[in-house]
Amino acid sequence: MSDAHLLIIMEQKKKFVRNKKEKIEIIYDTFIDLLKNEGYTNLSTNHIAEIAPISLGTIYRYFPEGKAAIAKGYFENIKDQIINEEFFLQAKKKNLPELFKSIITRHLQVYRENFKAFLAYEQAMLSNKDLFENYENSVHEFAEETVKRLRNEDSLFRSVPEKQFLKGFIFIYNLIEAIIRRHLVIFPIFQTDDELISFLIKTIVSTIKIKQEIE
Secondary structure (H helix, E strand, C coil), X not given: CCHHHHHHHHHHHHHHHHHHHHHHHHHHHHHHHHHHHHCCCCCCHHHHHHHCCCCHHHHHHHCCCCHHHHHHHHHXXXXXXXXXXXXXXXXXXXXXXXXXXXXXXXXHHHHHHCHHHHHHHHHHHHCCHHHHHHHHHHHHHHHHHHHHHHHHHCHHHHCCCHHHHHHHHHHHHHHHHHHHHHHHHHCCCCCCHHHHXXXXXXXXXXXXXXXXXXX
């Protein structure tokens, strides 16, 4: 195979990957728009294909389970924005307050930027058991992957039994999400983001100490 032929093949692969990413982004954007306007129960994968416009076959190629898989994929991307490389960088420094500050700050920013999407999704979960279980499983899988990477990269995190570490991580993540959601959606508990972040850091550190004493 000549260098020119190889270059053409590589460019075609790059174009395919780029087009795939663009199509998935369009599918996500369409899904969120329909979720906000129609509600989860009333939207369908066919509807997404009509509005996108992307063929139904293409949508099922990327999301074999249809709208449930699209919902899961969208919010997994959201979690990846929260637990990003900055989080793992702080983890390597073994500075727990800064580590928690990193995850809380990102969580607050991402939740605020995707406020309407979160609100629509949460309302949908209240009336759809399968969607709620889908979300629970997604959080658990995401927590397992994060804990596994932390333990692989640093002996400090291996000093805690894996099941205990996983349970603690899920608790902290849910605590952060619950406080931020109430602050942004229901009632502004704090005057500033700094107050919210400071409160959550102190609460998490205190909770860890109490749990260590109990266990």
